[in-house]
Amino acid sequence: MTSTIPTxxxxxxxxxxxxxxxAWTAEDVAALSTAQIGVLNARQVASIDAGYVGSLTTxxxxxxxxxxxxxxxxxxLAYLSSQHIQALTTAQVGAFYSQQIDALDADQIAAFDSTxxxxxxxxxxxxxxxxxxxxxxxxEIAAINAKALPSxxxxxxxxxxxxQVAAFTTAQVAALSVAQLAAFTSExxxxxxxxxxxxxxxxxxxxxxxxALSTEQxAALSTAFIAGLKTQQVAALTSDQAExxxxSQVAALSxxxxxxxxxxxxxxxxxxxxxxxxxxxxxxxxxxxxxxxxxxQVGALTTAQVAALSxxxxxxxxxxQVGALxxxQVGALTxxxxxxxxxxALSTTQxAALSTAFIxxxxxNQVAALSxDQAAALTSxxxxxxxxxxxxxxxxxxxETFSTDEIAGIKTQVFARLATDAVAALSTAQVRALTTAQVAALSTxxxAALSxxQVGALTTAQVGALAxxxxxxxxxxALSTAQxAALSTTFIAxxxxxxxxxxxxxxxxxxxxxQVAALSxxxxxxxxAADIETFTADEVARIATRAIVWLATDAVAALSTAQVAALTSDQIAVxxxxxxxxxxxxxxxxxxxxxxxALNARQxxxxxxxALSTAQxAALSTAFIAxxxxxQxAALSxDQxAALTSxQVAALSVSGVSxxxxxxxQTFTTxxxxxxxxxxxxxxxxxxxxxxxxSQxxxxxxxxxxxLSxxQxAALSxxQxDILNSxxxxxxxxxQIAAMLLxxxQTFKTDEIAAIATRAIRGLSETSFSGxxxxxxxxxxxxQAKAMTVAQVNAVxxxxxxxxx
Numbered sequence: 135m136t137s138t139i140p141t142x143x144x145x146x147x148x149x150x151x152x153x154x155x156x157a158w159t160a161e162d163v164a165a166l167s168t169a170q171i172g173v174l175n176a177r178q179v180a181s182i183d184a185g186y187v188g189s190l191t192t193x194x195x196x197x198x199x200x201x202x203x204x205x206x207x208x209x210x211l212a213y214l215s216s217q218h219i220q221a222l223t224t225a226q227v228g229a230f231y232s233q234q235i236d237a238l239d240a241d242q243i244a245a246f247d248s249t250x251x252x253x254x255x256x257x258x259x260x261x262x263x264x265x266x267x268x269x270x271x272x273x274e275i276a277a278i279n280a281k282a283l284p285s286x287x288x289x290x291x292x293x294x295x296x297x298q299v300a301a302f303t304t305a306q307v308a309a310l311s312v313a314q315l316a317a318f319t320s321e322x323x324x325x326x327x328x329x330x331x332x333x334x335x336x337x338x339x340x341x342x343x344x345x346a347l348s349t350e351q352x353a354a355l356s357t358a359f360i361a362g363l364k365t366q367q368v369a370a371l372t373s374d375q376a377e378x379x380x381x382s383q384v385a386a387l388s389x390x391x392x393x394x395x396x397x398x399x400x401x402x403x404x405x406x407x408x409x410x411x412x413x414x415x416x417x418x419x420x421x422x423x424x425x426x427x428x429x430x431q432v433g434a435l436t437t438a439q440v441a442a443l444s445x446x447x448x449x450x451x452x453x454x455q456v457g458a459l460x461x462x463q464v465g466a467l468t469x470x471x472x473x474x475x476x477x478x479a480l481s482t483t484q485x486a487a488l489s490t491a492f493i494x495x496x497x498x499n500q501v502a503a504l505s506x507d508q509a510a511a512l513t514s515x516x517x518x519x520x521x522x523x524x525x526x527x528x529x530x531x532x533x534e535t536f537s538t539d540e541i542a543g544i545k546t547q548v549f550a551r552l553a554t555d556a557v558a559a560l561s562t563a564q565v566r567a568l569t570t571a572q573v574a575a576l577s578t579x580x581x582a583a584l585s586x587x588q589v590g591a592l593t594t595a596q597v598g599a600l601a602x603x604x605x606x607x608x609x610x611x612a613l614s615t616a617q618x619a620a621l622s623t624t625f626i627a628x629x630x631x632x633x634x635x636x637x638x639x640x641x642x643x644x645x646x647x648x649q650v651a652a653l654s655x656x657x658x659x660x661x662x663a664a665d666i667e668t669f670t671a672d673e674v675a676r677i678a679t680r681a682i683v684w685l686a687t688d689a690v691a692a693l694s695t696a697q698v699a700a701l702t703s704d705q706i707a708v709x710x711x712x713x714x715x716x717x718x719x720x721x722x723x724x725x726x727x728x729x730x731x732a733l734n735a736r737q738x739x740x741x742x743x744x745a746l747s748t749a750q751x752a753a754l755s756t757a758f759i760a761x762x763x764x765x766q767x768a769a770l771s772x773d774q775x776a777a778l779t780s781x782q783v784a785a786l787s788v789s790g791v792s793x794x795x796x797x798x799x800q801t802f803t804t805x806x807x808x809x810x811x812x813x814x815x816x817x818x819x820x821x822x823x824x825x826x827x828x829s830q831x832x833x834x835x836x837x838x839x840x841x842l843s844x845x846q847x848a849a850l851s852x853x854q855x856d857i858l859n860s861x862x863x864x865x866x867x868x869x870q871i872a873a874m875l876l877x878x879x880q881t882f883k884t885d886e887i888a889a890i891a892t893r894a895i896r897g898l899s900e901t902s903f904s905g906x907x908x909x910x911x912x913x914x915x916x917x918q919a920k921a922m923t924v925a926q927v928n929a930v931x932x933x934x935x936x937x938x939x
Contacts, residue, residue: 168197176205188213192221219245224253232261272301288317296325304333315341328354336362349378357386368394377402385410397426405434421450437466448474461487469495490519501527510535518543530559538567562591570599578607594620623652634660643668663692671700695724703732711740727753735761748777756785767793776801784809796825804833820849836865860889871897884913
């Protein structure tokens, strides 16, 4: 039966079900036109009986669309002949699934030509087996798409023949994965051409077995590839391979890779190659490799490379290698590297070439290790760059080589760390060259190390720069008078007593007013009488009040009258009693009334009042007067007591009043008498009371009268009693009335009898009433009579009886 397939349109073909297609006979399949086959979809293609596929013509196979070719089943693929394979279009080949490629046998794979293979996708390439790849010609190997090649399995890679490997294009080589490269055998690696090796990228570096490379191959590697090498890969290089590296390749080595270079590798490098190593990479070179550098290689290092060396690398340099460094290289060393360099290996020329930055990083032990010639080679700028730590390493013989400019160039904060032996070794010219800032920075230990000759070499400006903290370190005895006069007031203020005591009289005389004013209490204790005698009156007046109190009594006693007269009231007020006690009469005589008035109660015990003039006596403060004792008051002359003011008299203490004598009291005016305190007047002796004049008696206040003791009342004469007025009598107590004699009572006038207080009337004895006149008896008031005792009343009655009344 003739097939009906040719009568079907392409539209009808498209609509056929898979069941209908499965019912096709071999005749039906053979009758399909290329147009009809071209419209079949993948499901329809898969429905064709597998056995019929083998009978398809190459035209029919070629007519299957690329999107439908994937419908070919494993069973169907088995029937494809080599001619069928060869008839496939590149589009069809590129549309195969990996499973379809995997289903093809080696003969079928071998049927693909270069053009078809070039169409293989990554998935198809991945499906190629070792057997498949073994069938590829070198041309076909070269035809594999570079983008697809990385999908080739490592097993397939491993079976590549040297010829196949050699057939790879540079694009394919550059596309190989790390795993694929790692799968290469030594024989395969050896088959790579220099061109191919030059195409390898940084990404692939980790995959290549570097040991399999020849020197020519090694030299052919790209700098990009070299940049990706790891430590162990570089370490695995033979000396021949290391020697084969070009300058560009060496320059491309990473910090990680260069660690792998060994001493024998480095020895093979030319000076150009050494100079080509990147600065940031050179610092990772092992110390063994560094130590293996020849003098020529060391000399070839760039300044940037030298500056990049680590401390450990610098430490690994031998004396010979250090000596091979030129001035430019030495000058490139940084502060960071200072700890690593053996400075003793440097020549004087190299030493002078060191940067100030490097110098600033030196430690004291390194500076101490410098020879005198090296120290002498240091420039002013280098010396100025020495740190406080480093300068401590300078020894006396080093400092002796420094010029005055170099000494002056040492930083102030650094100079203070110079060893005392080094300071002691300074010449007088070097001392004079010190800046005022340097002098001010000297430690007390450094100052103490200066000899008298060195101290004498200091200029007045330098001396004037000395700070308060330095006072303890300076031998002031070595100063000239001009230097002494140049000392700052802050420095003077810090001097101790023993230092001031060490001043010569000439030095003391050289002190200015401001310096004297700056002396501390401790400093003033060192002033001797001979020193004080050199002071002007103005200088004495400038001694601080807190300090003058510590002036030795010998020095106080040495004050001239002009100096005494110049003392301020504040100074006078702080003098100790012991200091006042050494004043002689001339010194006392020199005191002004203002100065005398500044004396206070604390000082009273130290003053010889007998040396005072009446004017000075009158100028004493009431507080001072109040502190005087009886013996001091007793020592006053009559003229002095006469000079006492009412206020002073009022200020006399109980003890002071007891020192007044009869001739003293007679000098008091009535107003002064009235100023004696009521509780104080009771301490006046009876002889003084008896010496009171009528006017003084009349001036007594009722309070004073009431305070008089019985003994003082008894000491009053009848004439004195007669002076008492009724108010004063009214202030008398019974005790005081009882102390009076009859003749005293008889002097009372009638109003005075009437003025006796009721509480005091009982002081009259019974016999006293018999001596009273009728007028006196009549003046007794009712209140007084009521206050009398029975005996007193009877005595009054008896007295009246005697008068016949």
